[in-house]
Amino acid sequence: MQLKTEVLIVGGGATGVGIARDLSLRGIPSVLIEKGDVASGASGRNHGLLHSGGRYAVTDPEAARECISENRILRKIAPHCIEETDGLFISLPEDGLDFQDQFLRACKGAGIPTTILSRDEALDLEPALNSDLLSAVKVPDGAFDPFELILENARDAEHHGAKFLLHTEVTSIAVDKNMAKGVIAKDLIHGEEYSIHASYIINATGAWADQFLKFAGLRIGMALSKGSMLITNQRLNQRVINRCRPPSDGDIIVPSHTVSILGTTSVRSEEVENFDVSSPEITLLVKEASKLIPAVQESRFIRAYAGIRPLFQSEEKGDDRAISRGFVLIDHGIRDGLHNLITVTGGKWVTYRLMAEKTSDLVCQKMGINLTCSTHLKPLPGAGERMSVTERLKKIGQRVLKDYGEIICDCELVPREEVENFLKGEEVKDFQDILHRTRLAKGTCQGGFCVYRLLGVLHDLEVVKGDSNTILKGFLEERWRGVRPILWGSSVKEQELVESIYKGIFNL
Amino acid sequence: MHYDVIVIGMGLSGLMAARTAAEIGKKVLIIGKGAGSLCLFSNTIDVLAVLPKGIRFNDSLPQWAKDRPEHPYSKLGWEKIHRALSSFISLFPPPYSFQTTGIENGSILTGAGTFRPTYLIPMTMVAGTSLKEGDGLIIGFKGFKDFYAPYVASHLKCRGITLSLREAILQEITATALSRLFEKESFRETIGKEIKRHLNGETRVGLPAVLGIKDASRVKKGLEEIIGAEVFEIPTLPPSIPGMRILYRFKEWLIQRGVTFLLGHPVSKANLKGKSCEGVVVSHPPITNSYTADRYILCTGRFIGGGLAADKEKVFEPILNLPVFHPKLREDWFKNSFFNRHPIHEAGILTDPSFLPIDENGNLLLENVWVAGSILAHHHCFEEKSREGIEIATGYWAAKNAFQI
Numbered sequence A: 001m002q003l004k005t006e007v008l009i010v011g012g013g014a015t016g017v018g019i020a021r022d023l024s025l026r027g028i029p030s031v032l033i034e035k036g037d038v039a040s041g042a043s044g045r046n047h048g049l050l051h052s053g054g055r056y057a058v059t060d061p062e063a064a065r066e067c068i069s070e071n072r073i074l075r076k077i078a079p080h081c082i083e084e085t086d087g088l089f090i091s092l093p094e095d096g097l098d099f100q101d102q103f104l105r106a107c108k109g110a111g112i113p114t115t116i117l118s119r120d121e122a123l124d125l126e127p128a129l130n131s132d133l134l135s136a137v138k139v140p141d142g143a144f145d146p147f148e149l150i151l152e153n154a155r156d157a158e159h160h161g162a163k164f165l166l167h168t169e170v171t172s173i174a175v176d177k178n179m180a181k182g183v184i185a186k187d188l189i190h191g192e193e194y195s196i197h198a199s200y201i202i203n204a205t206g207a208w209a210d211q212f213l214k215f216a217g218l219r220i221g222m223a224l225s226k227g228s229m230l231i232t233n234q235r236l237n238q239r240v241i242n243r244c245r246p247p248s249d250g251d252i253i254v255p256s257h258t259v260s261i262l263g264t265t266s267v268r269s270e271e272v273e274n275f276d277v278s279s280p281e282i283t284l285l286v287k288e289a290s291k292l293i294p295a296v297q298e299s300r301f302i303r304a305y306a307g308i309r310p311l312f313q314s315e316e317k318g319d320d321r322a323i324s325r326g327f328v329l330i331d332h333g334i335r336d337g338l339h340n341l342i343t344v345t346g347g348k349w350v351t352y353r354l355m356a357e358k359t360s361d362l363v364c365q366k367m368g369i370n371l372t373c374s375t376h377l378k379p380l381p382g383a384g385e386r387m388s389v390t391e392r393l394k395k396i397g398q399r400v401l402k403d404y405g406e407i408i409c410d411c412e413l414v415p416r417e418e419v420e421n422f423l424k425g426e427e428v429k430d431f432q433d434i435l436h437r438t439r440l441a442k443g444t445c446q447g448g449f450c451v452y453r454l455l456g457v458l459h460d461l462e463v464v465k466g467d468s469n470t471i472l473k474g475f476l477e478e479r480w481r482g483v484r485p486i487l488w489g490s491s492v493k494e495q496e497l498v499e500s501i502y503k504g505i506f507n508l
Numbered sequence B: 001m002h003y004d005v006i007v008i009g010m011g012l013s014g015l016m017a018a019r020t021a022a023e024i025g026k027k028v029l030i031i032g033k034g035a036g037s038l039c040l041f042s043n044t045i046d047v048l049a050v051l052p053k054g055i056r057f058n059d060s061l062p063q064w065a066k067d068r069p070e071h072p073y074s075k076l077g078w079e080k081i082h083r084a085l086s087s088f089i090s091l092f093p094p095p096y097s098f099q100t101t102g103i104e105n106g107s108i109l110t111g112a113g114t115f116r117p118t119y120l121i122p123m124t125m126v127a128g129t130s131l132k133e134g135d136g137l138i139i140g141f142k143g144f145k146d147f148y149a150p151y152v153a154s155h156l157k158c159r160g161i162t163l164s165l166r167e168a169i170l171q172e173i174t175a176t177a178l179s180r181l182f183e184k185e186s187f188r189e190t191i192g193k194e195i196k197r198h199l200n201g202e203t204r205v206g207l208p209a210v211l212g213i214k215d216a217s218r219v220k221k222g223l224e225e226i227i228g229a230e231v232f233e234i235p236t237l238p239p240s241i242p243g244m245r246i247l248y249r250f251k252e253w254l255i256q257r258g259v260t261f262l263l264g265h266p267v268s269k270a271n272l273k274g275k276s277c278e279g280v281v282v283s284h285p286p287i288t289n290s291y292t293a294d295r296y297i298l299c300t301g302r303f304i305g306g307g308l309a310a311d312k313e314k315v316f317e318p319i320l321n322l323p324v325f326h327p328k329l330r331e332d333w334f335k336n337s338f339f340n341r342h343p344i345h346e347a348g349i350l351t352d353p354s355f356l357p358i359d360e361n362g363n364l365l366l367e368n369v370w371v372a373g374s375i376l377a378h379h380h381c382f383e384e385k386s387r388e389g390i391e392i393a394t395g396y397w398a399a400k401n402a403f404q405i
Helices: A014-026 A061-077 A098-110 A119-125 A146-159 A206-214 A279-292 A294-298 A332-336 A349-367 A389-399 A416-424 A431-437 A450-460 A468-486 A490-505 B012-023 B057-067 B077-090 B149-154 B175-182 B185-198 B216-227 B241-256 B387-402
Strands: A002-010 A030-033 A087-091 A115-118 A135-139 A142-144 A163-165 A168-176 A179-187 A193-203 A222-232 A240-243 A252-256 A259-263 A301-312 A327-331 A341-346 A407-409 B002-008 B028-032 B106-109 B115-118 B137-141 B159-163 B204-208 B230-234 B260-263 B267-273 B276-284 B287-298 B369-371
Touching (some): A014 A146, A030 A168, A087 A098, A142 A252, A193 A349, A206 A222, A279 A468, A327 A332, A327 A349, A332 A341, A416 A431, A468 A490, B012 B028, B012 B077, B149 B159, B175 B185, B175 B241
Parallel strands (some): A002 A030, A193 A341, B287 B369
Antiparallel strands (some): B276 B287
16 A cells, blocks of 8 residues: 655654654644554553653753653643652662752752652651651652553544554665655554655654664664563552662652552663563562662562663763763754654653654754644643543542443453443554553453453454464463563462463463 | 361362361361362363373373372372272262263363363263364353353354343353352243254353352253253353362261361461471461361462462471472573473472472471372472362372371
């Protein structure tokens, strides 16, 4: 099939989808192509921390300023995707208070509001904290739902005319002298081939940026940094808990829905796709996080996962944490003489909108038109309409008391009706898409029961694509990557349960 | 109160040990915090499904056991396993009996549309073993979220239909609630007639394994008379109603024989003196009681049952603190693929041929405690499909050995 568009965006992460929304609001037609579902890469593999910028204030003031400015904008345009938790930076005896002074000065410089709390005030707010703490600083951190935020951007972009080709992979770029004329792509589900012509191509492939550029015979330096995270079975804290020291391993605990997420590590990775959380990383995360909240030591964990930070590497090398978390926008016309190709990579989730704005500005500049950005002014479609995370949590409690039909996930209380509505509404293509769009398989049993039920519902509605037991086995393998590193204590029982069902009863 | 034997654990191995001791007139106390895996996963009696096809266990098991000298079956041999199985079978006289489908395993249909090889099959499932592609009508129920007829049917190229229940409009219905409904004749009448209306030449009708807890054979027969086709059960997600039938039958028999049941609270501690167990402590808050016996049989299962537990460094046995054989490093407990045989499956308690616990060097640890069931080391019950077989055989023989008969 032949397609023609003004701007082709490659990559369905926060940046790519953000660009699609930005361009669509400016009235510029675009097609977004993504080989998986939206948020398949780092955009879906992070701790969902709405940075105040505090974490970068000392080491990377520019990234800190970007964070606080975007933090304020997101609270306005996407209140339903955000839980306004605030965050605390905790000073522990072993770290001392020296860094706190530096931290406070740097926050002031970056425009991040701070409040100093005494030990008792901090423990009053967060009773689970290590009671040896010296002092704490409150900053406007928050927690956001990465999937909901990216889907909201996608909905708005589609509403304004952007076209999305998900589960579609670029197989080559057609380069003619100094122009990239388009790409050849393949629909991975139906096998259809697309030839897409575009006036401009944007490489928003994140960690895959260098790989994608190889299609055009170009290279850029990327430092791929794996960050691992660990999910507890319970929510241990109400505010984001950070350690007040230079960024290091295991110094953040983010409350998220009903759980807490411990993060992160930073390990140089050569792989963009095949990476796992190692046992030493788990040990390190538990050890460090339990210094902030001692209950972490005895917590039950439900999953470990990792994402790849797409850090752009300038010439000088060093510690990955020292590489700027700011983003980079490359005009390949200036850099390589390929006039209509742009790469945008690096950056933070929280700055996705700013990255999209700057990229779209560059597109407009190249087109020679003067259309301004409005993504910071226009709320996303669900704002004021869709339930916020907090409201949703309250509603869940009430829901089960009423007759809401089958609850197919008992851990996260997902009604069958919710899955059926997704299948009726948006274009959901495969089983993974449903898992991305609901809380299914995200609770204590990690899909041990509900994934069989989900396949059952799909059979009831006659929408199963392929052999359901092959899908089931694939899911169990994917689940395994997340649970294998944390199998001790109660998790070992859970594992025996899942094996007893799928290897035992069902003989898969 | 002093007993001849205290059985710790109320899963299949514990029940079997209690039965064996009660049968020879011993005074038995059985203590369990629950019925373990029995009421969750057990439907049929798996014995072993990794032997060459078409050969009797008697002919192929000796060689298999010889290759695995540490396997619990190797302490027994087929003759003894068979005697234990016969004892189990005799507890279930017709009509609700357990049957074999020939000299080897039969294959039963499961809730994922797969077939599973197994040895002893309850009469309610037998008709599903010889199902031919296309000849079967699978029935599910709206609101029963643990079974999906079209899912099962799609793998068999037959029809699967989901019926609505007046009893479950706009709400869920559980396996136990459905089982109780099936015990009512009026319910069978309504559902049976509806199934008959949907029948289109099929000679067999498959339903989830919820055809009554008490009198499944009567439920099956009643439905067959109304529908005019053979009815069979299909095991699915936990809980297992057929497992509950096994528990109830054991309970009925054991109580008749004067066995004392203590259900709901686990043994929290054992008093050990040298190589002897002098008593066990059960705490039923706010009361704590001690019980004593001449002999003890430990049948506490694996991780779900609480027989084994793991922390970040090791696997341990929480009641008697017996040494647990297991791979030393946590990284080595599990392999890369979910579907691998994981080394931790082999973890468990080492015993001598009479099921007395020993350490790695073969030294006897306790002289009046026998160990039975899935807590034993050196089996892969998932891959071997041997869980119930090991439980029955070792439970039976641990009790026999304890009384030297």
